[in-house]
Amino acid sequence: MSMLCEIRDLAVTYRSQKVPALTDVNLGIEAGKRLAIIGESGSGKSTLARTLAGLLPAGAKISGNIEWQSGKSPVAGRDLGFVFQDPTSSLNPVLTIGEQVAESARRHLGLSWKDAQIRALEMLERVRIPQPENASRAFPHQLSGGQRQRVAIAAALAARPKILIADEATSALDMVVQAEIVSLLDELVREAGMTLIFITHDIALASGFTDHIAIFKDGSLIESGPTIAILSSPHATYTKTLLASHRDLSTPPLIAEAVI
Amino acid sequence: MTLLEIERLSKRFSSGSRDVAALNDVSLSLAPAETLGLVGASGSGKSTLARILMRLIPADGGAIRFEGEDWLSLSGADLRRRRARIQMVFQDVLGAFNPRATVGSVLDDPLRIHNIVPKADRRREIAALLDRVGLPADYADRSIRDVSGGQRQRIAIARAIATQPSLIVLDEAVSALDVSIRGKILELLVELQRERGIAYLFVSHDLSVLRAVSHRIAVMDAGRLVETGAAGRVIENPHSAAAHALIAAVPRLVTGIPQGPSHDL
Numbered sequence: 218m219s220m221l222c223e224i225r226d227l228a229v230t231y232r233s234q235k236v237p238a239l240t241d242v243n244l245g246i247e248a249g250k251r252l253a254i255i256g257e258s259g260s261g262k263s264t265l266a267r268t269l270a271g272l273l274p275a276g277a278k279i280s281g282n283i284e285w286q287s288g289k290s291p292v293a294g295r296d297l298g299f300v301f302q303d304p305t306s307s308l309n310p311v312l313t314i315g316e317q318v319a320e321s322a323r324r325h326l327g328l329s330w331k332d333a334q335i336r337a338l339e340m341l342e343r344v345r346i347p348q349p350e351n352a353s354r355a356f357p358h359q360l361s362g363g364q365r366q367r368v369a370i371a372a373a374l375a376a377r378p379k380i381l382i383a384d385e386a387t388s389a390l391d392m393v394v395q396a397e398i399v400s401l402l403d404e405l406v407r408e409a410g411m412t413l414i415f416i417t418h419d420i421a422l423a424s425g426f427t428d429h430i431a432i433f434k435d436g437s438l439i440e441s442g443p444t445i446a447i448l449s450s451p452h453a454t455y456t457k458t459l460l461a462s463h464r465d466l467s468t469p470p471l472i473a474e475a476v477i
Numbered sequence: 478m479t480l481l482e483i484e485r486l487s488k489r490f491s492s493g494s495r496d497v498a499a500l501n502d503v504s505l506s507l508a509p510a511e512t513l514g515l516v517g518a519s520g521s522g523k524s525t526l527a528r529i530l531m532r533l534i535p536a537d538g539g540a541i542r543f544e545g546e547d548w549l550s551l552s553g554a555d556l557r558r559r560r561a562r563i564q565m566v567f568q569d570v571l572g573a574f575n576p577r578a579t580v581g582s583v584l585d586d587p588l589r590i591h592n593i594v595p596k597a598d599r600r601r602e603i604a605a606l607l608d609r610v611g612l613p614a615d616y617a618d619r620s621i622r623d624v625s626g627g628q629r630q631r632i633a634i635a636r637a638i639a640t641q642p643s644l645i646v647l648d649e650a651v652s653a654l655d656v657s658i659r660g661k662i663l664e665l666l667v668e669l670q671r672e673r674g675i676a677y678l679f680v681s682h683d684l685s686v687l688r689a690v691s692h693r694i695a696v697m698d699a700g701r702l703v704e705t706g707a708a709g710r711v712i713e714n715p716h717s718a719a720a721h722a723l724i725a726a727v728p729r730l731v732t733g734i735p736q737g738p739s740h741d742l
Contacts, residue, residue, distance in 0.1 A: 257655035258626065362519060391519045391682035392726040418655060421728035448732045462657045463730050465685045466712050471667045472512070472690055 220250040221380065221412050222269075223284045229264050239436045248286065248379075251406065251413040253423030253444065256433035256458070265433070266384045269414065270299050290311055290462040295325040298373030302385040304365035304469050308372075314341070315353030318372045325376035335454030340371035344401060349464040363394035367401070374405060381406055382414045387422070399426065421463050423446050432456050479542075480643060480676050481507040481530075486539035488525055499525040501700040503539070507642060510670060510676040514708065516723055517697030519624030523680045526697075527646050529680070531565055532556065544643065561591040561640035568649035569647050570629040574621045580607070580632055581617030587639040606635040610665060627658035631665070638669060647679045651686055663689050688712055696720045 239261040245254055245440040256262035267273050269283065270293045278302040283290070291297040291369045309317055315337050322340075323333035325423060332355075341349035346366040353477040357365055366386060373381060381401060406413040417423050423430060431441035434453065440453040451457050488500040500522045507513050517523045519667065529536045532549075541548040544562060551559055567573045574583055584603045588594055594602045604614035610631040630650065639643050647666070651659045667690055669675060681687050687694055687708070694711040696704040698719035704711060715721050 257657065260564050392684070393518045393682075393722050396726040396728075419728060421730040424731040425728060444731075448730065458657065460730065460732075462660050464656070464660065464689060465729055466686070466688055467725065467729055468689065470691075470708065471663055472670075472692065 218287050219248045221246045222286060225284065227265075227268065227283065228279035228280045229261075229268055229273065230278045231274065232278075234235070237436055239268070242281070242438050244431055244438060246412065246414070247429065248412055249410050250428040251403070251415060251426065252429045252431065253420075253427040254416045254431050254433065255418070255420050255423055257418055259435065261432050261436040263384055264436075266299075266382050266414065266416050270297055270382055272299065291378075292325075294321060294378075295376050296378050297380040297382065298376070298378040300366070300369050300373050300381070300383045300386040302364065302388055304369040305357065307369055308365060310357055312356075313353060313355065314346075314355050315355075318353075318368065318375050321372050322375040323454070336375060336422050337371070340375050341368070343374075344368070344371045345404065346371070363390055363398065366390060366394075366398055370398075370402065370405070374409075377409070378411070380412045380414065382416070384416045385418070386415075388418070395422070404471060410415040420448075420459055422466060425474055434457070478509060479506050480509045480511075480544065481678075482542040483526075483530070484540045484542075485538050486526065486529065486541070488522075488529060488534070489537055500529070500536075500699045501538075503697075503700075503702045505702060505705060506696055507644070507676050507678060509676055510674040511671065511693070512679055512691045514684075514691030514694040515678060515680045515697065516684055516687055516694060517719065518594075518682060518723070520699075521697040521719075522700040524648065525700075527565070527648055527678065527680050530646060531563065532560070536634070548640050558591075558650050561593075562642050563586070563644045563646065564637035564640060564642040565646040565648060566630070566633045566637050566650045568652050570626075570633045571622070572734065574629075574631065576622055578621045579617065580612075580621055580624065583632060584636055584639055585620060587636055591640045593640060602639075606639055607632075609634045609638070627654055627662065630654060630658075630662055634662075634669070636666065638673065638675070641673075642675060644676045644678065647677055649681050649683075650679070652681065652683060659686070666690060682723075683727075684712065684723050696723065 224242055224244045227239060228237050229239040230237040254262045254265060271290055272293055293299060315334060318337035318340050319333035322328050322336040323330060328336060338349050338353060341352055346352045346364060346367055387398045415423060415427060427444050430444045430447045432439045434455050439455050451460060483505050486500050486503045490497050490499050507635050515523045528534045536549060581603055584606055585599055588599050588602055607614055607616055612628060612631055651662050654662060679687060679691060691708045695702055696709045696717055696719050703717040703719050711720055715724055
């Protein structure tokens with residue numbers, strides 16, 4: 218077991234905010250494993266993702282530290298890919314699909330523009346965009362939400378980063394597309410031996426494919442550990458509540474059926 | 478008795494050379510106090526159906542009978558008056574409200590527009606509506622921006638019931654809420670239905686939400702209604718490929734060692 222990083226006493230406060238978005242976070246992240254960061258709105262889960270990626274806005278105060286095993290912080294885009302919730306705002310609307318994926322490969326792998334375009338096509342194929350040649354000439358608005366998210370994943374992985382952070386990357390998609398994107402992410406990080414940090418409000422979604430889980434509430438880490446251990450014997454009351462409020466197809470309905 | 482009868486509804490959208498059948502010959506019905514869950518993937522046509530029903534966009538063909546009237550031929554003052562009977566609750570409630578509005582003004586609008594109670598009684602009615610959805614009466618003076626997402630959805634429900642509708646269209650009404658709040662809002666919807674006999678057309682891509690509150694479920698795929706049945710039947714014994722896919726996509730809480738395919742008999 219090798220560590221990717223150790224987070225010690227981390228606290229983050231955004232500019233002009235009194236209340237910290239994160240406090241007292243102590244968490245080790247294992248290299249090559251899949252970690253789920255679970256929390257509801259305002260839990261600090263996205264703040265943690267942005268802190269790890271070095272993407273906090275200017276003026277945010279950080280205390281504590283993150284010790285990276287490699288000795289230096291990963292460079293976002295090169296060592297660490299980031300997939301956001303809304304591909305409509307993370308993709309550039311005036312660049313073609315091929316250009317956005319190639320851009321990342323060109324900048325971080327030092328490829329020529331021509332080789333970067335070949336790499337982009339290869340990536341579009343990897344994320345299973347149908348007819349990648351045609352798609353590479355299309356603009357983001359010409360694709361469906363699910364296809365756009367595949368493109369965002371291709372762009373995030375084009376420079377062969379060792380870490381992928383997916384921040385609510387499937388929350389804006391419908392359930393069928395969500396299931397497809399989760400299995401694609403799972404497969405891609407497995408093949409490449411990457412570390413996946415999967416941020417979600419949906420503990421059931423995370424339960425199906427992650428190795429570790431860390432649960433956040435109101436800026437604090439409530440509980441963390443192997444996924445199976447947390448789900449089968451949660452310690453924190455909040456984790457128990459979260460599991461109890463989960464609803465799936467086997468949960469008894471709130472109504473008696475067939476009134477008619 | 479039927480409250481709503483949708484018959485052979487169709488709608489095409491075209492842009493440039495593309496021509497898409499958003500709704501293709503869709504028929505369904507809804508009884509008073511019944512919840513019909515309308516499920517489908519993005520682009521299946523469920524929102525188009527809801528928009529036509531709300532008279533936000535016209536249909537190309539087909540008919541809708543609502544409370545015994547030819548709903549699609551109503552216009553002008555008749556339509557405005559009858560609109561009180563069908564209300565809608567959206568997913569993004571902040572986007573549905575004027576951001577500068579107070580909670581009180583959001584609830585005052587429908588009472589005034591549809592002349593539900595005399596002016597002198599409106600303040601009391603607003604307090605009663607807030608109380609009914611579980612919020613204190615002094616919330617009326619707050620800005621709509623200063624309440625949480627779950628509270629805002631309660632206010633949207635209060636506004637929807639203000640006009641005493643017989644049907645509320647719920648368009649992904651709980652999808653943006655945290656799971657702990659989602660259950661409470663679903664419980665509130667069920668209580669209101671029992672108490673007031675309101676029918677719901679609940680549009681969602683999330684079958685687990687629809688399973689909780691629907692009497693029947695209708696499945697849409699590429700503009701067509703591919704399956705309708707009692708909620709339990711559709712989920713336990715789906716006939717259509719679209720229903721199978723939607724069921725398979727619902728995340729299951731894995732609480733033990735995952736069972737490999739070899740354990741499957």
